[in-house]
Amino acid sequence: MRSTPHAEAFPAHTPAAAQVFTAVLSHGPLTRLEAGRRAGLSAAAVTKAVRPLLAAGYLAEGADDDARPTPGRPAALVRVNGERALFLGVKVTGGELIAVLTDLCCRIRVARRRPLPDRAPGPVLASIAELVQELLAHAAESDAPVAGLGIAVSGDVDRAEGVVRYSPFLDWRDVPLADLAATTTGLPVTVDHDVRALTVAEQWFGAGAGLADFALVTVGTGIGCGLVVHGRVVAGAHGVAGEIGHVVVDPAGPACHCGNRGCVEAIAGESAIVARMRAVTDRHVTGVTQAVALARDGVPGAREVYERAGEAIGRGIATVANLLGPERVIISGEGLAAYDLFADQIRRAFTTAAFGSAARCDVLTRPLPFEEWARGAAAAAIQSFITHTPGTGQG
Template identity: 55%
Template sequence: MTPRRQSRRAPVTSPAAATVFTTVLTQGPVSRVDVARRTGLSSAAVTKAARPLIEAGYLAELDSEQGGVGRPASPLEIRAEREFFLGIKITDRELVGVVTDLRAQVLLTRFHPLSSCKLDAVVDGVAAMVTELLAESKSYKQRTHCLGVTIAGDVDRESGHVRYSPFLHWRDVPLADLLAEKVDLEITVDNDVKAITVAERWFGNGIGADSFALVTLGTGIGCGLVVNGRVVTGSHGVAGEIGHIPVFGDGPLCHCGATGCVEAIASTDAIVDQARTTTGERDLTIDEVITGARMGDEALRRVFARAGVAIGRGLAAMANLVGPERIIVSGEGLDAYDLFAAEIRETFGTQAFGAAAHCELILRPLPFEEWARGAAAIAVQTLFLSATTPGAVWGQPSPTRR
């Protein structure tokens, strides 16, 4: 095996340093006084934690500004290009890769078709994409040390194992180990929706929310949860699986083995299957189903209406159990949102208990490169995990390290 480089980690050696860094990362520029006020740390603790990060070039002090009575403040800001990160999202058809800076701002995007879902082909494809992305800039090659890889399904982030991926038909695949044989970067493998939730928590609609849920509609239906400021992973690495909440007792069989799951009724593939059965047209595509429904085909409209009821019931069940401040609904399935929006909102309002019905629903598009950005976000997360209390700040287990 090719020797692996030592990761040049930022000097985050304590929970206080991790807290200061994440506060500046997600809320900066911000003064030390404000960092102390927002985190509960003392001013001396903030200064002590920030100093090595400034010396290492991860934080910068901006010009002093007088904020009223007292000494002028020198806000702290992230030096976004101090480190670069790679994120790659694996689908059953293609690889989507990005290079980002410390703020997970996408600097470069690449799409590579996959000729096969076989493990060797995917691993070779990821390695080739890493090489291509790093070759785009000398700075990328010199200042990139971490790679995030995401995939739909049940992933054990700590070991880097893909326990089950329904779309790739993988079971018990040691993906991180296999990639480490070909890629000279520190690798973290995680579920794709959990990764997007991390990105949303730091850089998106999750900023400022102590609890929220991110629900993705598309080929699969996923959900990431943040509770008390932490991404919920579940004791077995499974949490927030809204797609596998049973909502119709007489519903179709789901690939998970249960019946009547949200995903078996409202995923893209499920909608197409129901439309084909309803119309007898075996070659219908999702675009044709959407077009037909918008043109007034009542049979197709009923398919979308049923999907909306299933999604609304799933959202309500999650709101009743968790009580998030807001629910962000995203994914490629939003292309058809107008066809089931009324059913989602009506069902959610009816099924959500009491004040849970007032939970804010936010709709936002999800360009496909955003999935890869989520993978890059977990690479950023990996670099700055506290060495003394893994997971204390990020709400995630430690990554696989080699």
């Protein structure tokens, strides 16, 4: 890791310290007893883990103004000192960069957007560097070090190596983004799949907090899925766990960019909806906004396009429920702007295809702006900082 005026190492190098810190980060303020129960550690192990974190200022004793109401709870609480370190998060889309500066508790301090007219790696890196410098100027107003940068990208992303293996929306193959961004910005960099990064944020700070098993399904340009199993975000042996967008739900369906036919994404992704809408309505539909308008205006065949998409999504969610039995499935993404057009079909298809008690899974919709995706990238950087994940942005 390059020595910079920003970078700083987490003071505790043991798994126990990371477990305790993460428990307090997600659920705190907590007593040491509660932190140990959530982390599965003995009181002695918690005491040993907490000591260096308190000494270095990453944990503090006592509640702060942002603490959750805790009537009747003892006063001896441990909380994360959110002001101790800062992090940057960048979400890369096909046409825009969204960046945030957060504290250690992943609370957004500043958010910025920048158009992305050129998707080639060089121009994208240059734009990321400009946004990082802008946010570092804001960070300089604080005494806290900037401890990491997270970048979230859609597609096949190897987080351990920091390489974007394939991103269809950027048309990238084998781009060593973490190393390139670390060289450009001078910061430790974590590159992660955008949905997986958002899943980390939902697990720690959102609708998945406190759940051992849940799935996050995102609907929009693509259909993504992040999985948490037994309290851990699952990437799989090859980093592509949860790709329900490429679950085949109609073998005779439209061709998908992955090479198969009838994938959920080939039916319910935004480009698929727009293409189908053009064919069904014989209108010059150039984007999803027009497609939504046609469906809401009652143009013949338009509503059925969304109903078909909803059925595909519902079947994809049922596949996740049948395989993993999550407590909750959170549906999010920019595609929720049209949720009223296919909500019934999602629920109906899910209920029909879910086996037995899997149908009891709580299905929750949670619209999130792109700033939350950038916050997910920052959460991935915080996760790497805490756990000292190797291979993420060697500077």
